[in-house]
Amino acid sequence: MSGNATGDIVLDGVKLRLGDAGFDFDCRIGAGRITAIAGPSGSGKSTLLNLIAGFERPDSGRVLIAGEDVGGFAPGKRPVSLVFQDNNLFAHLDVFTNVGLGINPALRLSAADREAVSTALSRVGLAGYEKRKPATLSGGERQRAAFARALVRRKPVMLLDEPFAALDPGLRASMADLLIDLHRETGATIVIVSHDPDEVARLAGDVLFLDRGGIVFDGPHAEFTERVDIEVIGRFLGHSGG
Numbered sequence: 080m081s082g083n084a085t086g087d088i089v090l091d092g093v094k095l096r097l098g099d100a101g102f103d104f105d106c107r108i109g110a111g112r113i114t115a116i117a118g119p120s121g122s123g124k125s126t127l128l129n130l131i132a133g134f135e136r137p138d139s140g141r142v143l144i145a146g147e148d149v150g151g152f153a154p155g156k157r158p159v160s161l162v163f164q165d166n167n168l169f170a171h172l173d174v175f176t177n178v179g180l181g182i183n184p185a186l187r188l189s190a191a192d193r194e195a196v197s198t199a200l201s202r203v204g205l206a207g208y209e210k211r212k213p214a215t216l217s218g219g220e221r222q223r224a225a226f227a228r229a230l231v232r233r234k235p236v237m238l239l240d241e242p243f244a245a246l247d248p249g250l251r252a253s254m255a256d257l258l259i260d261l262h263r264e265t266g267a268t269i270v271i272v273s274h275d276p277d278e279v280a281r282l283a284g285d286v287l288f289l290d291r292g293g294i295v296f297d298g299p300h301a302e303f304t305e306r307v308d309i310e311v312i313g314r315f316l317g318h319s320g321g
């Protein structure tokens with residue numbers, strides 16, 4: 080079902096200052112695409128995601144999701160699911176319950192919902208972990224539980240901030256493949272921050288490359304790999320430049 084491409088994201092003249100750092104974002108993230116956000120450390124990748132999710136508010140400009148100005152919406156009211164670096168699992172709740180919260184915050188789960196939770200857990204390789212508390216999981220297992228919770232939310236937009244960074248390379252590649260499968264099934268708009276050029280190549284149709292709070296490249300991945308003339312991009316892609 081790839082017709083659910085309703086989640087385009089527009090940052091329209093967004094400006095923000097946080098301490099000494101200034102940000103200036105003007106872009107459109109295509110509905111139903113996988114867009115990677117890359118750039119050097121401190122360039123503003125997490126800040127861009129936080130602006131879309133609603134954890135940061137612009138000083139000026141607008142954020143629109145599926146054509147709607149979401150400026151007045153708290154994070155929980157935005158049509159997005161999140162997998163962030165600190166994966167925000169509830170320590171006192173077991174893995175099954177944490178994932179179930181993705182479907183219904185009041186945990187009123189139908190039989191079909193419970194089935195969806197079990198399916199998501201087995202897709203991320205956590206079948207059998209249902210009764211475990213987050214503290215008993217490894218960092219990578221917690222990250223996969225957070226990913227399972229995002230899988231069951233079925234929102235039109237999924238935002239991921241280096242979701243697989245804690246995983247070993249094999250697991251990292253299989254989670255990326257799972258994300259591609261999910262994208263094929265749902266047609267969701269997926270925005271993923273990544274430090275890894277191979278992961279970007281594997282996943283992304285489009286790339287937003289940031290440097291010092293601004294966008295220095297916005298376009299298809301095939302064009303991105305040609306832009307080694309932009310020094311920061313050359314460095315990211317492993318070219319020495321010159």
Ligand SMILES: Nc1ncnc2c1ncn2[C@@H]1O[C@H](COP(=O)(O)OP(=O)(O)OP(=O)(O)O)[C@@H](O)[C@H]1O
Pocket residue numbers: 097098099100118119120121122123124125126127
């Ligand atoms: N609340 C804040 N107050 C002051 N400065 C901030 C705040 N949040 C972020 N910054 C600064 O803004 C800049 C961009 O931060 P951000 O986390 O968006 O970068 P990033 O590209 O995600 O970096 P990394 O790859 O290291 O995670 C950094 O210099 C950071 O120190």
